[in-house]
Amino acid sequence: MLIVIALGGNAIQSSDRRGVEDQWRAVSNAMASVSEVIAEGHSVVLTHGNGPQVGFLLEAFDSLPMTEPRPTLDLAVAMTQGWIGFMMAHALERELTKRGVRKRAVVVPTRVIVNSDDPQGWKPTKPIGRSYTREEAEVLSKRMGWIFKEDPRGGYRRVVPSPMPVKILEVDTISALLQGGFVPIAAGGGGIPLARSNGELRPVEAVVDKDLASSLLAVELRADKFVVLTDVGGVAINYKRLGETWLRRASTKELRKLYEEGQFPPGSMGPKVLSCIKFVEATGKECAIGHLEDAYRVIKGEAGTTIGE
Amino acid sequence: MLIVIALGGNAIQSSDRRGVEDQWRAVSNAMASVSEVIAEGHSVVLTHGNGPQVGFLLEAFDSLPMTEPRPTLDLAVAMTQGWIGFMMAHALERELTKRGVRKRAVVVPTRVIVNSDDPQGWKPTKPIGRSYTREEAEVLSKRMGWIFKEDPRGGYRRVVPSPMPVKILEVDTISALLQGGFVPIAAGGGGIPLARSNGELRPVEAVVDKDLASSLLAVELRADKFVVLTDVGGVAINYKRLGETWLRRASTKELRKLYEEGQFPPGSMGPKVLSCIKFVEATGKECAIGHLEDAYRVIKGEAGTTIGE
Numbered sequence: 001m002l003i004v005i006a007l008g009g010n011a012i013q014s015s016d017r018r019g020v021e022d023q024w025r026a027v028s029n030a031m032a033s034v035s036e037v038i039a040e041g042h043s044v045v046l047t048h049g050n051g052p053q054v055g056f057l058l059e060a061f062d063s064l065p066m067t068e069p070r071p072t073l074d075l076a077v078a079m080t081q082g083w084i085g086f087m088m089a090h091a092l093e094r095e096l097t098k099r100g101v102r103k104r105a106v107v108v109p110t111r112v113i114v115n116s117d118d119p120q121g122w123k124p125t126k127p128i129g130r131s132y133t134r135e136e137a138e139v140l141s142k143r144m145g146w147i148f149k150e151d152p153r154g155g156y157r158r159v160v161p162s163p164m165p166v167k168i169l170e171v172d173t174i175s176a177l178l179q180g181g182f183v184p185i186a187a188g189g190g191g192i193p194l195a196r197s198n199g200e201l202r203p204v205e206a207v208v209d210k211d212l213a214s215s216l217l218a219v220e221l222r223a224d225k226f227v228v229l230t231d232v233g234g235v236a237i238n239y240k241r242l243g244e245t246w247l248r249r250a251s252t253k254e255l256r257k258l259y260e261e262g263q264f265p266p267g268s269m270g271p272k273v274l275s276c277i278k279f280v281e282a283t284g285k286e287c288a289i290g291h292l293e294d295a296y297r298v299i300k301g302e303a304g305t306t307i308g309e
Numbered sequence: 310m311l312i313v314i315a316l317g318g319n320a321i322q323s324s325d326r327r328g329v330e331d332q333w334r335a336v337s338n339a340m341a342s343v344s345e346v347i348a349e350g351h352s353v354v355l356t357h358g359n360g361p362q363v364g365f366l367l368e369a370f371d372s373l374p375m376t377e378p379r380p381t382l383d384l385a386v387a388m389t390q391g392w393i394g395f396m397m398a399h400a401l402e403r404e405l406t407k408r409g410v411r412k413r414a415v416v417v418p419t420r421v422i423v424n425s426d427d428p429q430g431w432k433p434t435k436p437i438g439r440s441y442t443r444e445e446a447e448v449l450s451k452r453m454g455w456i457f458k459e460d461p462r463g464g465y466r467r468v469v470p471s472p473m474p475v476k477i478l479e480v481d482t483i484s485a486l487l488q489g490g491f492v493p494i495a496a497g498g499g500g501i502p503l504a505r506s507n508g509e510l511r512p513v514e515a516v517v518d519k520d521l522a523s524s525l526l527a528v529e530l531r532a533d534k535f536v537v538l539t540d541v542g543g544v545a546i547n548y549k550r551l552g553e554t555w556l557r558r559a560s561t562k563e564l565r566k567l568y569e570e571g572q573f574p575p576g577s578m579g580p581k582v583l584s585c586i587k588f589v590e591a592t593g594k595e596c597a598i599g600h601l602e603d604a605y606r607v608i609k610g611e612a613g614t615t616i617g618e
Contacts, residue, residue: 013432020379060373062374063373064368064369078392079366079391079392080388082387082392083380083384085387085418086384087387088385089418090420090503090510104478106479109391172489173489173491176489178489180482180485182482247416307515
């Protein structure tokens with residue numbers, strides 16, 4: 001069975017900044033779970049988020065003198081793909097070796113074409129990087145063309161668009177590597193976004209949701225299952241409210257209704273549920289959402305929420 | 310013919326800091342040269358340096374408050390592989406398309422096992438990052454375990470070992486991708502160095518010379534030719550001195566003698582010449598060193614220096 005597994009940011013580090021040793025520990029734990037699935041004989045493609053890491057890089061660039069040229073956001077995403085991908089590949093091979101599995105992990109830095117015609121997705125809504133004073137925001141807005149929005153917690157934050165992914169450029173590469181028996185690690189941070197303009201594909205300063213990009217990749221690879229691993233136990237109605245109910249199984253029809261009722265918050269469970277719905281609708285196969293530590297049982301449908309037609 | 314082409318740092322940017330637009334321009338020029346070689350029907354593996362880029366990242370991390378945890382050097386190398394690899398892949402595909410060639414470039418973040426038994430290679434000799442005051446150096450030495458050396462130009466710089474590469478972990482991946490018709494971009498910055506300790510491979514804070522790593526990769530891939538492209542026209546005796554003589558052809562025996570006489574400086578032409586000698590001695594095939602802009606002619610032996618048995 002070919003399984004695409006999307007790992008949340010918690011697979012690498014929590015949102016509070018931590019040292020390199022802590023990162024290795026978190027990655028190793030996550031890869032231990034994943035390696036059990038591979039040891040069962042499944043083909044696996046791993047994808048991952050990059051929120052805390054891209055935030056760290058942007059903060060470091062911001063600490064440089066204001067006159068210094070800064071890498072654009074697409075380049076920062078490419079950096080996190082190299083960084084996190086290396087840690088995952090290295091830790092995964094170690095965990096596989098422990099379990100007697102001789103397989104090589106391969107990092108596939110991934111580009112993704114986004115929908116440049118959708119005005120909704122092209123609105124700058126996604127805050128990135130740190131909070132600035134009004135004066136700093138004005139300077140950066142002039143110098144770099146950045147767009148800022150007032151942060152409810154004070155100050156101003158840069159906002160970028162979060163357009164829909166429509167095609168993963170590295171699908172053929174990933175297929176070739178799967179055929180060769182490798183474990184590809186791809187679509188990191190949702191991929192490096194490219195938009196078509198004047199007949200050419202150009203990198204854009206935007207953020208692609210990593211679950212939506214992973215779902216697209218799973219569809220394009222004709223995966224048998226799409227699994228989203230995160231830091232909660234599955235999908236719940238009235239999450240953390242009166243009448244909280246965890247779903248063990250749900251149909252896309254039920255979930256779409258709950259999604260439209262606003263049950264799942266935008267930056268969190270929302271895109272996970274939407275990316276599962278998209279995968280199931282496109283393939284007729286099942287999707288599962290659950291806790292990273294239960295990876296093995298979530299994939300078997302023994303934990304988390306399984307979503308089918 | 311399978312050709313491994315190593316690109317110098319000048320393929321991406323000169324040592325004076327430049328903006329993202331300049332980087333794209335430099336990469337596009339370099340990839341235009343390379344695409345002509347691919348358009349001729351050759352299989353190509355590209356490798357690249359990362360000196361200015363890793364320097365930039367270290368400087369950005371250094372601008373963060375001293376209490377902030379910093380990524381280790383191996384992680385910074387992994388970041389530059391993602392960053393530079395993405396730019397090269399994207400620019401190369403555009404140049405290939407212009408020439409009517411439909412081939413996909415693939416970034417292969419690469420790990421390299423270094424010789425951990427060689428005491429010479431394990432001495433911290435390679436300066437990285439910026440210059441520090443004595444006080445800063447003392448703090449960082451205590452907190453991070455970094456080793457510092459006085460900089461002849463003033464201040465103190467961190468020094469790391471530059472051990473010999475002995476095995477490229479991603480050779481099978483790169484072979485599989487070549488067979489699939491892809492153009493792999495690999496061994497960026499000499500690769501992420503790993504050393505064996507207690508039976509495990511662990512990342513180490515060291516710098517692998519990118520020409521030596523590229524030569525090793527060319528040997529392991531059984532390449533038909535190894536080409537080092539840089540910002541000078543080839544190998545010269547008495548370079549920039551009285552009696553300067555450019556070599557059009559040389560044998561490994563002649564070159565080894567000149568190398569041992571100290572004709573080629575350590576951080577510059579030295580490792581390029583040594584990596585060529587190693588490739589020719591291991592394979593019996595030819596190596597060429599020349600200017601990036603002459604790529605096409607250097608590979609044909611019409612420019613630069615060709616080194617044979």
